[in-house]
């Protein structure tokens with residue numbers, strides 16, 4: 001039986017779907033790298049930006065300063081590259097997000113969140 005909670009969750013899921021795909025489209029509008037550099041450019045950019053996140057987090061240890069806004073900005077840069085990578089792979093950012101949550105929920109239900117391996 002479908003409950004009101006199920007309907008509300010469905011609506012929220014569709015809102016997230018819309019927002020993520022809108023973001024992906026907006027990110028694509030600001031992607032200026034060459035067509036022949038698709039996939040490679042955003043994959044390398046994502047790795048670089050993830051390093052920038054790690055560097056800002058590292059500075060918490062070095063300086064004792066927590067730059068929440070700076071870390072947030074770098075996470076945004078990561079998100080842009082993830083969206084660009086999704087576009088280049090012709091997959092929806094929202095589908096990637098939903099598939100990831102489904103995978104993690106399944107692992108949680110089966111008690112396999114801990115451990116290692118892609119196919120738990």
Ligand SMILES: [Mg+2]
Pocket residue numbers: 049052073074077
């Ligand atoms: Mg950055």
